[in-house]
Amino acid sequence: MLPMTRDDYDNGKTYKLKRTFIKKLYKKCIPFSRARWLLIIIIFGVLYFVFVSKYIFIEQSDSQLPIKEVNNEDTELILPDLDKDPILDFPKPVHNDQIWSERQMKVKKAFKHAWDGYVRDAWGNDEYHPISHRGSNLSRTGIGFTIVDSLDTLLIMDLKDEYKHARDWVANSLDFNIDGEVNVFETTIRVLGGLLSAYHLSGNDGLFLAKAIDLGDRLLGAFSSPSGIPYASVNLARREGIGAHFNGGASSTSEATTLQLEFKYLSYISDNYEYWDKSQNIMFAIDELKKYDGLVPIFLSPNDGQFWGGKITLGARGDSYYEYLLKQFIQTSNTEHFYRRMYDEAIKGVKTHLIDHSYPSGLLYIGELSGYGDDTISPKMDHLVCFMGGNLALGATQGRKVNDIQNHMSDNDLEDLDIGKELTKTCVEIYFSTSTGLAPEIAYFSTSEDATNDIIIKPLDSHNLLRPETVESLFILWRLTGDVQYRHWGWKIFQAFEKYSKVDEGGYTSLDDVTVVPPKRRDKMETFWL
DSSP states (O other): OOOEEEEETTTTTEEEEOOOOOHHHHHHTOOOHHHHHHHHHHHHHHHHHOSSSSSBOOOOOTTTOOOOOBOOOOTEEEOOOOTTGGOOOOOOOTSSHHHHHHHHHHHHHHHHHHHHHHHHTTTTTTEEEETTTTEEOOOSSSSOOHHHHHHHHHTTTTHHHHHHHHHHHHHHHHOOOSSSSEEEEHHHIIHHHHHHHHHHHOOOOOOHHHHHHHHHHHHHHOOOOSOOOOOOOEEETTTEEEESSGGOOOEEEEEESSSSHHHHHHHHTTTTHHHHHHHHHHHHHHHHHHTTBBBBBBBTTTTOOOOOOOOSSTTTTHHHHHHHHHHHHTTTTOOOOHHHHHHHHHHHHHHHTTEETTTTTEEEEBBBSSSSTOOOOOOOEGGGGHHHHHHHHHHHHTOOOHHHHGGGOHHHHHHHHHHHHHHHHHHHHHTTSSSSSSSEEEEEEOTTTTOOOOOTTHHHHHHHOOOOOOHHHHHHHHHHHOHHHHHHHHHHHHHHHHHBBBBBSSOOBBSSSSSSOOOOOOOOOOOGGO
C-alpha cells in the first residue's frame, strides 16, 4: 500500500484521496495497449521478487510505514531481540567510546529511578507527585497516561520485567469507557501515540492495536463539530465532543493539527481510513484559510472552521502545527506535496516576520506577533519553540546525513540548517544562563543596544516543567551532523536535571524557579519526562 496522495479537481474545490498503488495504476492504464499491459505485468513480477520479505516496503525510506503481519493473540507477550530486530537497530554513534557508554547507562538508571518511584507510589494513575508520594488523574478515573506513554521507552531500554508489568496493566486494567472529559490532543499524543509506538516496537503485538482502535473510535467523537474541526475535549464513554470552556469554544490550532501522525498510522495498520480522512480533512480546511505568509493564529473555531483571534507564535498553542506539516510529508514518503508546500510557506513566513537577534551577543530567537500585518516582534520565546531547531534541520535534510548531501543542498536548505543550529544554540544558552543550568518556561531577549544581558527571565516564567524540546533538537542535530558538541550540551543538561530535579526517594520533579539555588520544587513529574 502506498501512502495516500491528494489530487485537486473540479477547479480545485474538491479533494480526492487515492489509497493504493493498484488504484493509481488502474486509472492510468485503462487505455493502454496489450504490449503496455505485458510490460506492466513484467514490472510487477520483478517488484514482487524484489520486495517480498518479512518487512515489505513500497519505497526504501526510514520513514515509510512497514506492512507486517499482525499478532492478534492478546495474551502473547512479544519482546523484540534488541540485537537482531531491524526496527531497533539505530545507527552507531561516531563517538561510541567507554565514556558515552557509561553515560548511556546513567540515563537508563535515571529512567529506572523515575519509573520505580511511580510504580511504588502511583501505579495506574495518570501523573506522579514524587515528593508527596502519590498519583493523580487527568480525568475522573484515569487511563494510565504515564504507563502507556512510557511503553516505547521500556522497549528501547530493554527493560523486560518493567515492560511486562506495564503490558499486563494495559491488558487487564486499561479501560477507555470513562464518562468524563479528556483533552483530545493530550490523549492522542500520549495514550494513542504510546499504544501505536508500543505496537510498532514490540513487533506488532495485537493487544496494543486492539486498544488503539478502541481509543481511536472514541476520539472520533471529537470530530462531530459543524466544521469537522475537532472539539478540544471528548467524553470517551459517550463519544461526544466538548468545546473549550474559553474563547468561544475555540480549539488550539496546534492541538487540532497534531493528531494526524497518530490517526494516519492507526488507519495504516487497521485498514480503517476513517481516522485518516477525518484528521486529514482538518489540514485541507486550513490550507484554504487565509494566512500571514504561511503563519497561522493559535485558535480555530469548531463551529465555523475559521481562525479565532490573531496572535501568531511558534510557542504554546501554535508550535506543533509547524512540526506536523513537515512530519506528515515525511511519514508518507514525501508523496503528499501539499504538506511540504505548506511547510515551506510557513518557514518563509518565520524567516520574514519572526526571527530577530538579541543584544549584545546577537542570539537568534523566534519571537511572536500580536496579529496579521503587525510586524512588531515581541522578543518572547517559549521553551516549546526550541523544537524548531531540530525541525529546521530535519526539513533541510529530510533525515539524511549532512556530510552525505551537503554539496547537493540548495541555498535555502543550507540557510534553514544554519538557522536551526543557531536557534538550538540559543536554547542551550538559555539553560546555561541560569543558576541551575535549567531553562525557564519562557525567556525574553534584550532588544536595546545598551543591554548587558541577552536573556531576561521574568519571575512568573521561571519554572521548569521537565520539557524535552531542546534535547529533541540536540538529538536530531547530533544524528544529522555528527557534531559531538550537541552530545556534550545534552549531557550537561542531563546533569543539571539530576542535580536539581531528582527526588531521592524516587522520581523527578518540576521546579518553581530555575534562577535560584536551591530551586523550590513543584511536586509533579510530567509523563513526557519518561
